[in-house]
Amino acid sequence: MAAGPAGRQGDTRARRKERIMTDTQILDVAIVGYGPVGQSLSILLARRGYRVAAFDRWPSLYPLPRAVFHDHEIRRVFHAMGLGADVAAISQPSAKYQWFNADWKTLVEIDWSAESISDGPVGYLFNQPMLEGLLDGKARSLPTVEINQGWEATALVQHADHCEVQLRHGTMQDGQWTPDGATRTVRARFVIGADGANSFVRKSAGIAQDDLGFEEDWLVIDVKPNPGVKLDVPDIGQWCNPARPTTMVPGGPGYRRWEFMRLPHETIDDLQKPEKVWELLSPWVNPDNATLVRYAVYKFRSLLAQQWRKGRVLLAGDAAHLMPPFMGQGMCSGIRDAWNLAWRLDLLLRGIATEDLLETYTAERLPQVRAVIDASIAMGQVVCIADREAAARRDEAFLSGQVPPLPPFPGLTGGVICTDLGTxxxxxxxxxxxxxxxxxxxxxxxxxxxxxxxxxxxxxxxxxxxxxxxxxxxxxxxxxxxxxxxxxxxxxxxxxxxxxxxxxxxxxxxxxxxxxxxxxxxxxxxxxxxxxxxxxxxxxxxxxxxxxxxxxxxxxx
The missing domain is CATH 3.40.30.10 (Glutaredoxin)
Incomplete structure (x- = not known):
């Protein structure tokens, strides 16, 4: 039975009281940003019993697909959150990742379906809105987490033993986020910036970024084929066709994604016309056999924060690093950040370790992510060739076996590891x-x-x-x-x-x-x-x- 007016007012008063309690207490951790990285860190800390509040500018979860791949290591993290079976139900094991030239000759083949060190295939494909729904449900089920959507961080001040974050509330008006006048200030021992590429937290902390030089515009299209439709398309592939470099990949069970590189003579507006979208998709799908879920042009970039900790402020996810998507490691790297931070903060908040332990966060995560970005850039440079002569030289090098295989996925090279004793x-x-x-x-x-x-x-x-x-x-x-x-x-x-x-x-x-x-x-x-x-x-x-x-x-x- 739906609550009557008195019940709703009581509910509102209870939530307001809880918010006031949060704002007068010093939280263990405040997380700015509530995408998969902020959600994951909220769960990992709350499962250990810590008082966590997460804040996000948007009033609701983002409803459209973005990331589509997670690897075996991240599957282990989801299992550690208590979500192993739930994530398995909304994802599918990966197939081989194949790169073709314009004539569909195989240049590279990476077997993401092979057995991994984690007891399962190397990778999995999923639908991000479904994943975020699972993470959100798990976070809300934990009693020490407070989820605050519609709250934008506007100021961040560090003190000797805590941080203060000032926030303002807003709602969506005619498709635009609009402040409604409500404000609040929360205090926390540590603040995590998981607030994306344009991170307010990173900018407030005065942390600079390095641009690693990759920048290309790609049109990303997600479609849902009609029931029973069988598509004649590689399961996971890069079509390295200089006439139009193209990515084809599942978007999770029941979905497909295509990505098309913007050519030098095209504008972003050219690519974002519905007729152009269907024209590009026409070799594989059409409006009669599939539904268009969304399309948007993204600028694939490579950016890396120079430090990931400044005092009581730490960065995670896109706030710390951006990479081209060709290794499928953007979201994975962000969840690794959360996983790495969770055990450090646990030791610190339990009083076992000092804040010096946080110094090794950057020392561990930055080199590993830099190696992943470098590999992603190298892969992107192979794919993003729009010159026929250059593409022909590339094809000859790969088809003749002159190009060495990709290096193994990087481990940790510094931080809390022992490299001078034993094996x-x-x-x-x-x-x-x-x-x-x-x-x-x-x-x-x-x-x-x-x-x-x-x-x-x-x-x-x-x-x-x-x-x-x-x-x-x-x-x-x-x-x-x-x-x-x-x-x-x-x-x-x-x-x-x-x-x-x-x-x-x-x-x-x-x-x-x-x-x-x-x-x-x-x-x-x-x-x-x-x-x-x-x-x-x-x-x-x-x-x-x-x-x-x-x-x-x-x-x-």
């Missing part, structure tokens, strides 16, 4: 994930073992290698210690799990490790081949986590 090549790599078995049956490792720091040993219980000092550290961090084995005789209830597929055994063997330490974001801190080195590895971890004075005093006691 150093494993440090900074994404850790393996697979199915394990215990008395309760077969399940994902991350369903059996709670998220956090992990010490994982091959064919043994790592507890036997841990001294008293290391044990104290692991207790403070809430670390799980567990063994994995393919040998049934070495399985121990609750201590050594069966490695069902042998993934863990292969990963350890590849890197020559017997024990590894894995961070909460699934990156390997370090590994050792000799278990006797584990206490030394953990001692280095303790140094690099910037323990708070209180934590150090507890250790001394």
């Amino acid at each position: 150093t090549g494993i440090a900074g790599q994404l850790s393996v994930h697979g199915q394990v078995e215990d008395d309760a049956g077969i399940a994902r490792f991350d369903d059996r073992i709670a998220n956090g720091f992990h010490v994982i040993a091959l064919d043994a219980d790592p507890g036997q290698y841990i001294d008293a000092e290391s044990a104290a550290l692991l207790t403070r961090l809430g670390t799980s210690t567990i063994g994995v084995t393919t040998d049934p005789s070495k399985v121990k209830a609750g201590r050594v799990l069966r490695d069902v597929s042998g993934r863990y055994a292969r990963f350890f063997a590849e890197h020559g490790a017997s024990v590894i330490v894995v961070r909460p974001d699934y990156y390997v801190y370090g590994g050792v081949s000799d278990p006797a080195q584990l206490p030394a590895l953990l001692a280095k971890l303790e140094q690099e986590l910037s323990l708070s004075p209180e934590a150090a005093q507890r250790k001394a006691a």
Whole structure:
């Protein structure tokens, strides 16, 4: 039954009271921007019990598709949010990513359908409005999150122990966001700018950007083919045709996307006429067999913030980096930012670490994102050739095998990783994930073992290698210690799990490790081949986590 006027007024009073409480208290974290990155960080922090408020200028979620791809690592993050099955229901495994020349000869083939280190295909395709709906629903289900849509940040001031964010409220009037006179000021220990390419937070903090030189206009078109329509189109492809470089990709189950590069003689207005849109789509679809969902010209750029932290202000997502879409890593990189920040803020807000731990955020994320942007630019430079002679030279180089394959996806090269002890090549790599078995049956490792720091040993219980000092550290961090084995005789209830597929055994063997330490974001801190080195590895971890004075005093006691 719908609430009557008295009920609605009571509801409004309750929300106003809650807002007043938020504005008079100091929040743990205020997040400016409520796209997938802000939503993800809200969930990751609130699941740990922190008081979070998210603010976004727009009164509702953006209803049109944008990102369409996430990789296996981000699927693990969604699972950690408690959304694994829900995201699986609105996405589809990727196929091979193929690049063709004008004559449809294959120049490059990247197998995104192959098995990944995360126990599943390399990538997945999805519809962003559906994904944002899931993330929003999850965030709103958590009691320590306050979602504030229609609020634009207008001022940001840092103090010794908190930040103040001034905001004004607005509504949509004739398609334009219009202030309605309501204002508020919130205080938080930390402010995260996840507010996009034109980030207010980045500009307010005085953080400069580097332009890495890529800039092209592309028309992006999303369509929904009619039921039963079968399209004669590569599943995921780049048509490197100098007459019109074109991208073709699923837009999630039931949707398709095309992207067309603007040619030098065309204007943006030329491309945004409905008749031009259908003309470009005509080799594959037409108004009789598909519905046009949306179309818009986007400027693909490559920008990178010079620093991602300034005092109590941090950047994430497009506020920190923009990249061409040819690797499908824009949203993925933003969610990696949130995932990386979440465990750092958790240690800090729990009083275990000092703010010095935040200094390594930029040191870890910026080089990895820079490598991804550089690879995206290189791919874009292959695709975005509108000169026939240059395209012919490109084709000859690829078809003759003169072009080396793409490098592997970058790991971490700095920050909280151990590169000078043990099997150093494993440090900074994404850790393996697979199915394990215990008395309760077969399940994902991350369903059996709670998220956090992990010490994982091959064919043994790592507890036997841990001294008293290391044990104290692991207790403070809430670390799980567990063994994995393919040998049934070495399985121990609750201590050594069966490695069902042998993934863990292969990963350890590849890197020559017997024990590894894995961070909460699934990156390997370090590994050792000799278990006797584990206490030394953990001692280095303790140094690099910037323990708070209180934590150090507890250790001394």
